[in-house]
Amino acid sequence: MFTSLQNVQIFFWLMFASTFGTRKLHEARNSWHSGCWILKSLVYALSIGIPFIIPNIFIQLYGEIARLGAGIFLLLQLISMLHFISWCNKRWMPDPGSNQCGLFGLFLSTICYIASFAGIGVLYFLYVPNSSCAFNIFNITWTAILVKIIMAVSLHSKVNEGLLSSGIMSSYIVFLCWSALHSEPEAGKCHSHMKIAKDGDWATIVSFIIAICSIVMATFSTGIDTKSFQFRNDEVQLEEDTPYSYEIFHIVFAMGAMYFAMLFISWELNHPARKWSIDVGWASTWVKIINEWFAASIYIWRLISPVVLRNQFVNDEGFVPHRPTV
Structure with missing residues (x-):
């Protein structure tokens, strides 16, 4: 499966190289990006034929590179998620000095926090059938602690971020925790409440297809959300400018294909995955756990960094060196 997905990765790397630096709609490479389908098919x-003529040692090396690319894709997806949270907060939560009504934002915040705490309870029910499941107990408990920390920091008087953005992030990290626990190997005592489907069961196949569709949608939304990856947001968008960065679009799709391949092989290059299974194994579990912790850490730093940097700036500006008197 990994070898068969290499052709998709190679295609998007070629598209990245051929559209790099395209900024105007009148450029010929703009037509190449949005058209020329016959040539693209060629x-x-x-x-497709390139992976069959490459020596196996290069395929193994590319597999290690694909792991790194898949990790970068998770980071880009996190950046896009933070950008989406900021957009929701600006869209539905009024500014402190405005007269806008924030009832809809408050309603969404309530739904997100109810879903977060209810989700934690469901995780305890599904993945902690007995007290011997120390690994699951730790991860679920730590997720609950992270949710409370995010809520407390966002409501602090010096931060005053509100509940909507923190509620969405709390729901997201609870989802990541569930995804990590769901990726655990099914052989064990900590899945007794789960109804394990057999190979080829229709429920397994449907969940497999839903997982594929969700990954494709996440890749596409991350690819076109190039504004999240810009270091400067003060650039003026002209009518003749491209609506988004084509090279970022293609490189995100290339890394998304790497991530897609890692899911099919459960991040293990030398161990085949079970039929109709996707993203199952201890490697997949740890990747998602680390992703959850990293997402929570980045979001908390995003909340407190303005306060920390402002205090540091004030201290630097107000510092008067003591000159000893003679």
Whole structure:
């Protein structure tokens, strides 16, 4: 499966190289990005044959590179998620000095926090059938602590971020915790409440297809959300400018294909995955756990960094060196 997905990765790397630096709609490479489907089909057919002529040692090396690319894709997805949270907060939560009504934002905040705490309870029920499941108990408990920390920091008087953005992030990290626990190998005592489907069961196949569709949608939304990855947001968008960065779009899709391949092989290059299973194994579990902790850490730093940096700036500006008197 990993080798078969290499052609998709090669295709998007070629598209990245051919559209790099495209900024105007009148450029010829703009037509290449949005059209020329017959020529693109030929390029894709060429990329299909490339993995069959590459020595196996290079495929193994590329597999290690794909792991790194998949990790970068998770980071880009996190940045896009933070940008989406900021957009929701600005869209539905009024400014402190405005007269806008924030009832809808408050309603969404309530729903997110109810879903977060209810989700934690469901995780305890599903994945902690007995007290011997120390690994699951620790991860679920730590997720609950992270939710409370995020809520407390966002409501602090010096931060005053509100409940909507923190509620969405809390729901997101609870989802990551569930995804990590769901990726645990099914052989064990900590899945007794789960109804394990057999190979080829229709429920397993449907969940497999839903997982594929969700990954494709996440890749596409991350690819077109190039404004999240800009270091400067003060650039003026002209009518002749491209609506988004084509090279970032293609490199995100290339890394998304790497992530997709890692899910199919459960992040294990030398161990085949079970039929109709996707993203199951201890490697997948740890990747998602680390992703959850990293997401919570980045969000908390995003909340407190203005306060910390402002206090540091004030201290630097107000510092008067003591000059000893003679």
